[in-house]
Amino acid sequence: MRKEETVKLISAEGFEFVIDKKAAMVSQTIRNMLTSPGSFAETQHGEVTFPEISTVILEKICQYFYWSLQYASGKETEQQILLSIGSLTMILLPNAQRCEDCCINICDCSARLLVQCHSM
Amino acid sequence: MKRLIEEAIVHDGNSNSECGRSGEILRDKKARVLDSNCQEFICLQKEVAVGIQGTRVLNPIEVEESDTEQLTSGEIQWVENQTVIEEDKGLRRSEGCGIGNGLGNEIVQGDNDRDLGNERSASGNLTQSELITAFDHEKGKVILDFDLNVERMDFDLNFPAVEETKEGGFEGGFQEYTPVGPVVAERQDIIHISSDESEEDTGEQRCGSVNGGRRYTREEKGKAKLVDSHSWLSLATNSMQLDSIPERQDLIRPADSCGILQHIDIQQEDPPQLLETAILQIGSESETRAIEESRPRTRANRYRDVARDNALRFARFNSQQNNYLDPFSQERQVQTVQEADKNLENFVGPFSTAMRLVKERNLKHSAEQLINWKPLDGFDRSVVMPHVPSLLELSMKVLAKNAEAIVSLECVPDALRHRLADILCDSRKMNVHALDLLVQGSPTEIRIKDCSWLTEEHFTKIFGSSDSKNLKVLQLDLCGQCVYGDSLFKTIAQSPNSLPDLAIISLKGACRLTDVALKELVASTPALRSINLGECSLLTDSSIFHLAACLGPTLRELYIDNCHRIDARIIAPAIFEFKHLEVLSVAGIQTVCDEFVVEIIDKCGRNIKDLDLADCVKLTNTSIEVIGNTCSGLRSLNISNLHNLTDLAVQYLANGCLSIQTLKLRQTSFSDEAVAAFLETSGKSLKELSLNNVRKVGPNTALSLAKSSKELLSLDLSWCRKITNEALGLIVDSCLSLKLVKLFGCTQISDKFLNGHSNSQVRIIGLNLTPVLEHLNMLQTEVGYLCYSPMRFSCEL
Numbered sequence: 082m083r084k085e086e087t088v089k090l091i092s093a094e095g096f097e098f099v100i101d102k103k104a105a106m107v108s109q110t111i112r113n114m115l116t117s118p119g120s121f122a123e124t125q126h127g128e129v130t131f132p133e134i135s136t137v138i139l140e141k142i143c144q145y146f147y148w149s150l151q152y153a154s155g156k157e158t159e160q161q162i163l164l165s166i167g168s169l170t171m172i173l174l175p176n177a178q179r180c181e182d183c184c185i186n187i188c189d190c191s192a193r194l195l196v197q198c199h200s201m
Numbered sequence: 202m203k204r205l206i207e208e209a210i211v212h213d214g215n216s217n218s219e220c221g222r223s224g225e226i227l228r229d230k231k232a233r234v235l236d237s238n239c240q241e242f243i244c245l246q247k248e249v250a251v252g253i254q255g256t257r258v259l260n261p262i263e264v265e266e267s268d269t270e271q272l273t274s275g276e277i278q279w280v281e282n283q284t285v286i287e288e289d290k291g292l293r294r295s296e297g298c299g300i301g302n303g304l305g306n307e308i309v310q311g312d313n314d315r316d317l318g319n320e321r322s323a324s325g326n327l328t329q330s331e332l333i334t335a336f337d338h339e340k341g342k343v344i345l346d347f348d349l350n351v352e353r354m355d356f357d358l359n360f361p362a363v364e365e366t367k368e369g370g371f372e373g374g375f376q377e378y379t380p381v382g383p384v385v386a387e388r389q390d391i392i393h394i395s396s397d398e399s400e401e402d403t404g405e406q407r408c409g410s411v412n413g414g415r416r417y418t419r420e421e422k423g424k425a426k427l428v429d430s431h432s433w434l435s436l437a438t439n440s441m442q443l444d445s446i447p448e449r450q451d452l453i454r455p456a457d458s459c460g461i462l463q464h465i466d467i468q469q470e471d472p473p474q475l476l477e478t479a480i481l482q483i484g485s486e487s488e489t490r491a492i493e494e495s496r497p498r499t500r501a502n503r504y505r506d507v508a509r510d511n512a513l514r515f516a517r518f519n520s521q522q523n524n525y526l527d528p529f530s531q532e533r534q535v536q537t538v539q540e541a542d543k544n545l546e547n548f549v550g551p552f553s554t555a556m557r558l559v560k561e562r563n564l565k566h567s568a569e570q571l572i573n574w575k576p577l578d579g580f581d582r583s584v585v586m587p588h589v590p591s592l593l594e595l596s597m598k599v600l601a602k603n604a605e606a607i608v609s610l611e612c613v614p615d616a617l618r619h620r621l622a623d624i625l626c627d628s629r630k631m632n633v634h635a636l637d638l639l640v641q642g643s644p645t646e647i648r649i650k651d652c653s654w655l656t657e658e659h660f661t662k663i664f665g666s667s668d669s670k671n672l673k674v675l676q677l678d679l680c681g682q683c684v685y686g687d688s689l690f691k692t693i694a695q696s697p698n699s700l701p702d703l704a705i706i707s708l709k710g711a712c713r714l715t716d717v718a719l720k721e722l723v724a725s726t727p728a729l730r731s732i733n734l735g736e737c738s739l740l741t742d743s744s745i746f747h748l749a750a751c752l753g754p755t756l757r758e759l760y761i762d763n764c765h766r767i768d769a770r771i772i773a774p775a776i777f778e779f780k781h782l783e784v785l786s787v788a789g790i791q792t793v794c795d796e797f798v799v800e801i802i803d804k805c806g807r808n809i810k811d812l813d814l815a816d817c818v819k820l821t822n823t824s825i826e827v828i829g830n831t832c833s834g835l836r837s838l839n840i841s842n843l844h845n846l847t848d849l850a851v852q853y854l855a856n857g858c859l860s861i862q863t864l865k866l867r868q869t870s871f872s873d874e875a876v877a878a879f880l881e882t883s884g885k886s887l888k889e890l891s892l893n894n895v896r897k898v899g900p901n902t903a904l905s906l907a908k909s910s911k912e913l914l915s916l917d918l919s920w921c922r923k924i925t926n927e928a929l930g931l932i933v934d935s936c937l938s939l940k941l942v943k944l945f946g947c948t949q950i951s952d953k954f955l956n957g958h959s960n961s962q963v964r965i966i967g968l969n970l971t972p973v974l975e976h977l978n979m980l981q982t983e984v985g986y987l988c989y990s991p992m993r994f995s996c997e998l
Contacts (some may be wrong), residue, residue, distance in 0.1 A: 159590065166592075
């Protein structure tokens with residue numbers, strides 16, 4: 082992928098996820114950051130930092146972006162993503178994070194939110 | 202008995218087989234009812250079954266067919282009640298149906314026809330009963346329209362032996378048939394079932410017996426006393442009451458043979474009620490009186506008198522009857538009001554200006570010509586991006602699916618908990634475990650929109666041990682099963698002030714909640730701002746007065762829809778006490794009248810933002826006038842089903858309520874031009890509009906919608922048959938924020954519109970078998986606290 086087409090998302094722990102710009106644009110927040118007329122640092126470098134979002138969750142969010150593109154063009158169904166989210170929630174426990182836009186909105190504390198997805 | 206059978210067979214040309222069967226049945230005291238239609242009898246109470254059987258077995262199938270023609274639609278579940286209906290038909294017929302002047306004669310005429318021994322055809326009966334119907338409707342009486350297939354009654358069911366049938370005596374009554382054999386042959390019509398006199402008077406009325414007219418004395422027939430029998434025979438006498446016009450409200454007295462009633466599931470108005478009451482009333486008192494008093498007169502007069510005397514017992518007040526107008530007279534009324542409207546529309550005001558514009562526009566070109574919309578060609582809808590579910594929605598789905606495995610929801614924000622609870626309730630997965638999760642800890646909000654699954658025991662257990670000191674919102678809708686005085690005392694309303702922060706409570710559907718319980722509840726919740734007591738049918742006026750006394754200055758929202766024990770006229774002074782009332786819902790309370798609305802709005806209507814007056818059918822334009830004049834801040838109004846409103850009401854609304862956002866005009870009778878003019882005047886801020894069944898809506902409205910309702914989110918045009926494809930296309934393509942359009946019953950809309958419009962966001966519901974439940978939560982915004990004003994909590998003050 083060429084650099085112009087990619088966006089880097091940085092998690093709280095410093096992990097960097099390099100994804101397609103189109104995928105990133107699924108999120109309204111990221112879209113605003115990257116395309117607003119003001120000069121965000123993000124616009125220039127093509128990097129967005131999420132200090133509140135943990136790596137695991139950010140990874141799932143990126144997966145969601147790609148899935149969303151596929152779904153919109155009719156190539157994906159919900160099954161896959163639900164499975165994927167299910168497995169995420171298992172890991173979610175103690176540090177559930179809050180993400181603002183379309184992403185998983187789970188509270189920020191050491192909740193014992195355990196969802197055993199054995200049925201999936 | 203044998204003779205009975207013989208004669209029955211002889212007389213009955215049509216139903217030989219059934220006769221044979223009936224013969225068998227009659228012989229068999231256990232009354233094995235053979236065909237499926239008669240199955241029902243077995244479950245009926247004994248006395249009744251006797252009589253029914255007698256009539257029924259003869260022509261079960263034939264009757265069915267003609268019944269379909271005859272019975273007025275849907276008034277009686279005739280499928281199940283064939284038997285009863287038929288019997289009553291016969292009986293009624295036999296009574297001469299003292300309906301009115303000439304009808305008795307007609308019946309007599311009918312009898313005379315039969316005297317000639319003609320087997321009346323079904324069509325013959327048809328005319329008879331049609332006559333009956335027509336006659337009745339003219340007079341505005343609603344009378345059962347039965348096909349009296351009397352000729353099928355081949356034997357005289359006026360079994361004298363029934364005198365010995367006492368309250369419980371099915372077998373006894375049955376046995377009595379035996380001696381009556383000969384009598385059976387004599388009568389061919391049921392008219393004579395009625396009472397003793399009928400047999401005496403028979404002179405001109407009795408039809409010749411098939412045997413050649415040997416008349417049996419009463420003693421022979423054994424018809425000594427009918428007086429205190431509780432048999433179906435009594436039904437006959439009582440069926441006279443069928444024809445009485447309900448004169449006043451009365452309760453239906455449960456009678457001995459309630460069996461029939463069980464099978465009658467009558468949902469409509471007068472005719473079924475009359476039937477119900479008549480059948481129920483198998484009491485003997487009326488019988489006696491009727492029989493004794495009416496001897497000397499002609500039959501028709503007699504019946505009429507008896508009917509009149511007994512009408513009060515059987516009449517049941519139909520609240521709708523007062524408003525019942527024939528279509529004709531209603532039309533006339535509407536016309537006169539319209540004339541008055543024309544005069545009043547000359548008032549100067551934005552509405553009348555708009556109205557004039559609309560009319561002028563129509564003069565130049567017809568509105569349809571003005572609609573200039575072409576469907577897009579070659580527009581492939583499948584290419585349009587489907588709605589991608591957000592990650593939040595997906596996560597919610599996962600959580601809902603695996604609700605059993607969730608251990609705790611303590612740190613999940615309230616909005617998400619609410620959403621999760623909603624999803625669980627919708628998919629019927631809500632259970633004790635999930636409820637426990639929601640109640641754990643010290644929650645600030647508990648919102649469960651469907652508690653119908655919750656039992657008292659679980660409710661007491663869960664809420665008894667819950668910590669409610671932080672609770673601000675409690676929503677336990679449909680909690681009829683579990684919420685009542687005791688359970689509340691044990692749980693939520695344990696002590697005064699046990700819910701110090703509770704501001705919003707919704708106990709919709711708490712049908713066991715009494716006034717006393719409510720008082721206790723209110724004592725525990727001093728900070729209450731919004732209370733929803735919809736469908737709490739046990740509440741009376743005293744609750745409202747109590748609420749007014751305790752919460753007068755603070756209550757902002759009051760929902761008492763469908764609390765039928767509350768009399769609007771009495772609680773008006775209580776409502777005055779709510780000085781800051783913003784939301785008031787009195788939908789469905791029939792005692793709401795113009796005076797009530799006028800008083801309320803005058804005193805405390807300035808702040809009202811949401812008014813729900815649906816189904817308060819007594820309201821007229823006067824109420825709307827006051828609303829328009831006073832409630833300038835009105836945001837939401839529901840005037841569904843108010844038939845007495847005319848275009849004048851629209852004028853008042855248009856001139857007065859300029860910032861209205863939600864308007865429900867379901868089933869009103871406003872005209873196309875009026876709605877169009879309203880939209881042009883005050884439709885700017887409309888977000889949700891329901892024109893469901895506003896039949897006159899058409900191209901003018903479409904033009905106005907397209908022009909002025911730019912913020913519209915949801916539009917309901919179900920059953921508006923005058924909206925064409927082009928009109929709808931214009932609306933959908935111009936109102937770009939439109940998300941939901943409901944088009945139930947609009948079969949005139951075709952693919953031309955469905956594939957031709959270019960609005961990619963809008964969801965069309967109601968055509969072509971589109972799935973219909975997905976849209977229910979579509980427009981739900983996040984529910985905050987109060988609808989129209991910010992809430993301040995005690996901790997913040």
